[in-house]
Amino acid sequence: MSEGDGTSEADAPLVHADVAVAHWHVRSWGGAEYVVTRLAEVLDSDRVYTIGSPDPDAANPYGDVQFVDVTERLSPRLLRKGQARVGRVFEYALWEDVDWREYGTPDVLVTSGATTRSVLTPDETLHVNYCHSPPRWFYDLYHDRKDSLVGQVARPLVRYLRMRDATVDPRVDQYYANSPIIARRIEKFYDRDSTVLYPPVDVGAYGNGGDEGFYLHLGRLDEEKGVPAIVEAFTDGDAGRQLVLAGGRGDVPESVMDRIRGSESVEYRGFVTEDEKMELLATCRALVFNGRREDFGIVPIEANASGKAVLARDEGFPGMYVHEGENGFLHDGTPEGIYQALGRFEREGVAGDPRGRAQEFGTDAFAESLRRTLAGWLADARPTL
Secondary structure, eight states: OOSSTTTOOOGHHHOOOOOOEEESOOOSSSSHHHHHHHHHHHHHOOEEEEESOOOOOOOOOTSSOOEEEEESSSSSHHHHHHHHHHHHHHHHHHHHHHOGGGTTTOOOEESSGGGGGOOOOOOOOOOOOOOSSSOOOOOOOOHTTSSSHHHHHHHHHHHHHHHHHHGGGGOEEEEEEESSHHHHHHHHHHHOOOOOOOBBOOOOOOOOOOOSSSSEEEEETTTTTHEEEEEEEEHOTTTOOOOOOEOOOOOOOOHHHHHHHHHHHHHESSOOOOHHHHHHHOOOOOEEOOOOSSSSHHHHHHHHTTOOEEEEEHHHHHHHHOOTTTTTTOOOOOOHHHHHHHHHHHHHHHOOHHHHHHHHHHHHHHHHHHHHHHHHHHHHSSSSO
């Protein structure tokens, strides 16, 4: 890191430090890749070490940071490439076999994701993990999935991988958590402290384009996103309310799609581009969000950054983020609960400043917090006589 704009006295330990960034895998460009790209940029790292390559193979759409596949240097190469395609089962072993001396023995290694925690760094390297969640299928969602046909067959493997996951934990020197929800899981399942570092949102890129009279749901049409209840709230409620759904098809039953197609009050746009997404956020009346136990949930923050209220399920991070009557309203996730939240919003509006609420998640706040905490950990980790 070079001295110059944005470098403070508190950042001094980072100025001459060699910092490397690793991300557990990349198969397509998405939110996790956006976050690790921003993280690498803040730390003046021009590359992110990862497993695999995106399909289709394309340049990083989020910046000039290059993603480098570490399996190219693992042997036997063809076997390791095959293991990488299988997924999580082999990722702990793949990362464990990466020799960081081949990449310059960094002073600091920041890893993103669960399986990268298994890296064996030189003893002088500070290993910091940015945790988006302990693997949910091992821990908090285990009982939700274990009784399905796949879950029953996979139980012995899941138990082995859970032990593997716990075993690698001491290799991490410090943890970042992407929300207080994840910090709580890290404490519960790993018995470790962590520092909350919210993923960055480019708040300044969003704007309020007025109210064109429609409510918006942004995201895949998944059961986990609570889409069936949202659709029911609008199709069984007042015909005067309009809902726009934007996102991939997801796993909702065909009966829900039939209901959408047969309703004059619901429009499904399918997958939308980034520009189209921002236009929808700018011109909607409010965002309706119904994800179950969301770890973080960037869409409510994007909506507030666009000056729009959020009607969010009172669970997970969105339930903490939305302050009733200030930047939105909360509901219980049922069609009736969503319907009532819509009514409260239309009667009362919001008294606060949604854009102001989103500011603490901006890119500047992310960069300052990342540099400050990392510099402090690095200073504490260096041996003294």
